[in-house]
Amino acid sequence: xxxxxxxxxxxxxxxxxxxxxxxxxxxxxxxxxxxxxxxxxxxxxxxxxxxxxxxxxxxxxxxxxxxxxxxxxxxxxxxxxxxxxxxxxxxxxxxxxxxxxxxxxx
Numbered sequence: 001x002x003x004x005x006x007x008x009x010x011x012x013x014x015x016x017x018x019x020x021x022x023x024x025x026x027x028x029x030x031x032x033x034x035x036x037x038x039x040x041x042x043x044x045x046x047x048x049x050x051x052x053x054x055x056x057x058x059x060x061x062x063x064x065x066x067x068x069x070x071x072x073x074x075x076x077x078x079x080x081x082x083x084x085x086x087x088x089x090x091x092x093x094x095x096x097x098x099x100x101x102x103x104x105x106x
Contacts (some may be wrong), residue, residue, distance in 0.1 A: 001029040021035060022036025022053040023056075024053065024085065026085075029083075030082070031077070032059070034050060034076045034078065037051070037069075038050075038072075038074065039071065040066060040069060040076065044082070045062070046062060046064060047060045047061075047064065048078060050076060055088055055089045056088040056089075058086045058087075060084045060086075061080045061084070064081075065078065066078060081102040
């Protein structure tokens with residue numbers, strides 16, 4: 001492979017988006033930093049639904065807030081009284097999936 005072809009391959013690899021690493025850090029059940037977030041599907045004072053690299057993530061609690069959201073970096077900062085977190089393998093593909101997700105977590 002010529003040097004020009006090798007540079008072209010490297011350029012093509014850089015253009016592809018690599019999956020963001022997914023991590024959850026919870027501090028004293030009062031705040032959390034989540035990485036690998038693709039989208040925030042819904043949130044209110046009692047629950048936050050995130051689409052992550054590892055599936056849907058439901059965070060339940062009281063007085064829940066999304067403090068910082070950076071979809072470019074795939075990061076979300078949450079605060080509130082965190083009672084539970086749960087994953088689902090279902091990925092959002094539109095309103096129908098969102099209704100199914102809502103039913104699963106009621």
